Amino acid sequence: MFTGPRITACVVALLAAAPAAWATGTHGAVHYTFGSPATAAEATRTVAVRLTDALRIDLDLPAVHRNEVVRFVVTNTGAAPHEFTIGDRASQRAHAAMMAQMPDMKHQDDATALTLAPGETRELTWRFDKDVKDFVEFACQIPGHYDGGMVRRAAFVK
Secondary structure, three states, X not given: OOOHHHHHHHHHHHHHHHHHHHEEOXXXXXXXXXXXXXXXXXXXXXXXXXXXXXXXXXXXXXXXXXXXXXXXXXXXXXXXXXXXXEEOHHHHHHHHHHHHHOOOOOOOOOOOEEEEOOOOEEEEEEEOOOOOOOEEEEEOOOOOOOOOOOEEEEEEEO
């Protein structure tokens, strides 16, 4: 059985290790384990994304291919704020654990995440230039949304 101090110790250990799950290096030169940021001009494909209050991420992207550059045009069609984050399974789970501990965490300088107000549309462009085991995850990391099923997966094709 987990007690308060044991849970706290587990959370502290997870939070200490979490950044390594998705990035290494300094803020000036971040290296992600699941790809890298790109510019819209480099995109080989554009994908429309809808975030809904039914805790759904609607997008037509069954798979991504190694070295493909995808421009995501993300619209929050709901009445509540939502996020669009990209990562592998480990990074998304670590991100969800951090958000549970710091629900007011902001992502304004995070190349892997967009926070969208109701009705807002923003873009994120990503280069899939690193091998990902099994699939890439797209998730909303607003507390409760990821655990509520607001996550989509795309197969990673080498």
